[in-house]
Amino acid sequence: MFAVHLMAFYFAKLKEDQIKKVDRFLYHMRLSDDTLFDIMARFQTEMEKGLAKDTNPTASVKMLPTFVRAIPDGSENGEFLSLDLGGSKFRVLKVQVAKEGKRQVQMESQFYPMPNEIIRGNGTELFEYLADCLADFMKTKNLKHKKLPLGLTFSFPCKQTKLEEGILLSWTKKFKVRGVQDIDVVSHLTKAIKKHKDIDVDILALVNDTVGTMMTCAYDDPSCEVGVIIGTGTNACYMEDMSNIDLVEGDEGRMCINTEWGAFGDDEALEDIRTEFDRELDLGSLNPGKQLFEKMISGLYLGELVRLILLKMAKTGLLFGGKKSSALHTKGKIETRHVAAMEKYKEGLANTREILTDLGLEPSDADCIAVQHVCTIVSFRSANLCAAALAAILTRLRENKKLARLRTTVGVDGTLYKTHPQYPKRLHKVVRKLVPNCDVRFLLSESGSTKGAAMVTAVASRMQAQRKQINRVLALFQLTREQLVDVQGKMRAELEYGLKRKTHSVATVKMLPTYVCGLPDGTEKGKFLALDLGGTNFRVLLVRIRSGRRSVRMYNKIFAIPLEIMQGTGEELFDHIVQCIADFLDYMGLKGAPLSLGFTFSFPCRQTSIDKGTLIRWTKGFKATDCEGEDMVDMLREAIKRRNEFDLDVVALVNDTVGTMMTCAYEDPNCEIGLIAGKWSKLPIDLNPFSYHAVFCNTLVPSQRYPSFPNRYEKMTSGMYLGEIVRQILIDLTKQGLLFRGKISERLRTRDIFETKFLSQIESDRLALLQVRRILQQLGLDSTCEDSIVVKEVCGAVSQRAAQLCGAGLAAIMEKRREDQGLEHLKITVGVDGTLYKLHPHFSRILQETVKELAPQCDVTFLLSEDGSGKGAALITAVAKRLQQLQKEN
């Protein structure tokens, strides 16, 4: 028994000595916590540099966008092919995702050798070899008759501008194939596959193995948002906020970033921790100066590092009594599987002796203990360095989410992580030490990255199919130049129809004379009352016109027109209007003052004089009875009489388009057209000597030619309807399962629930997708990023068509003005008003571009009416009063 204790003491002492000896020799490889925190901070800086547009070109950690925007959501299904190139083995797989709706994945795979002459040959040979393996696999699995989508796991740094493309930046690990760098590997593989006439494959996605690993694990654990490979090579990816990725358009949602952390330190950022052995290994590697971080971590290098250390220790007599063997001198003789074997708990020392013996050495016990500890230090440093970089990524995720504590899952794969006995434990422990405010679950990827690649391909093909269907719907709203010219031509014809006595009655565009014949000449002066009814707000205004200075002072009050008044009796409506006038005059202390009144009445009226206008029909939700066919000025005068409180002279009935034109003409005499692009859309034109307002809405008047479809033009162009059109489209797309996972909310079923102001909000460039999602939430819609992107596209398509159609109509009028005046070029101003034109982020620009395109010989100024049409109505009243005065004097 004493002998046993003596032996144990001797052995423990021996071990202690050897460990100390090795610790001293490899002092630089033992990284303190401070050093690890420092490396973590350095890596965080490198990530920033890689993500930023201006520093990315010089960054060593390239932070490559992968165009993988979402993890699997369980709706993926179908049959896919997958190639897995870049790890220790090359595999071809068939992946069946979610058969009969069950959330499961079945895989059949075949490994194929990667001969040296292929991985060190030229590109054409490589891709043809891959295509041959694929063809062989499809033959074996009887898939040649099928057209199948393929996902390519390509585990090398690739610059991507889309999912199905990958420009190789550089080879790493054992690969050094000529003629592939800086080329798109997808198109080259596609070309090679095409040579096999009997297989039909569509490469839909190229993914890095880290991304495939993250997706594979995310299929089982949706909180997985990091993928790490610690295998032949090493690397990591994670889901980054789009707003932090300068290299890709858009700020919405997230995208997976392939960090390519293997190149960390290629800019000498880690020279202080790299040792002579790292430098020696690098010099002897296939890519000196490159992948320096990887060369301190991954499986392709750990064994070689140990060999170089053992060789140096032998040379300095610290091992094997200074004896060396040719094997110990031979590069690559010690592999990482040997290191893993030597670090096994129980049989580690025995393995060490066996391995050293196989290397032609005669190791002593002390040597074996020492060598085992060398392995420990080398692999421990590897785990530490990995942990430091991973901790940096986890910290970034926590900060992106603005969380005090992050709960997340890291998907891991790679032979070193999987086969080295201590590696996972060491890595987890150090990560938790470096980021105590992160609860990290490490999930080993059982089925490799290809399952993940199939997921990405499944998502890509689903998105591709969806995109096709969505594009089909959106295409309905995309108007070609020919179509716009056609609309312009039709509008032009309708203008002529409307003007001609013979065709007026059948015309859809009614071209109603307004009896506004003259523009203000600056002599107008006095106080005028104006009413502005028919837009979003009902306003009563007092307009003080000062002669000679072409400026007016305005006081106004906005009043509501309750629905029951809009849809009550005509008498109630006009009594309500007069009540508002009374409140306003009270408020202005002008009750009883004799005032002339201009009445902006924005509904189609057939006028026979400036103060006589018969309502043709109500529009815009107004339905007051006993009004259609009645003279609106009479009804107002009767209501004023009924009130018998003030002395008002209703001088002019004006459409809001005419009021808007006049308001703008007061500043710019070139203004001969008024446009309302608001909740409703209309256009008046001044056609010598009469201004007509081409009430498109009067297309609303059922005429012989269009008995039943009133307001078509307005229903495609005005704010009142755009939201409703969007709602209809969203319902249609949701029914097709293309949006909101096919779930239509109760609120979305509600007519007019999707207000046009939502379009303006959703389409504003400043609004992040998150806010779009908030709007959709208000409609009871639980949306994904993709959903929000599609909703934004739908809004854009609908508002673009509206603006273009408005532009085509306006261009028709301008061209008529120009030709009527026999001008080669017409310089003209359009006075504009209306909430859609004023508030929608793109409407006015698209409308103006369309006019420019369709009426190139017109030099058009668009003048926004700041004061509304009420001012115009007052000016028209002043002009009418002036002309009346003139007539009296003559």
Ligand code: 0WK
């Ligand atoms: C298995 C994955 C593959 C990846 C490999 C990395 O399916 O995509 O490249 O792990 O580990 P290695 O084989 O290099 O040890």
Ligand code: 0WK
């Ligand atoms: C403001 C004008 C008013 C016109 C309105 C149209 O003062 O006469 O009806 O613009 O824009 P909407 O309010 O329909 O957007």
Ligand code: BGC
């Ligand atoms: C490559 C990475 C790959 C990693 C793991 C590295 O050498 O650059 O793209 O993810 O190895 O296979």
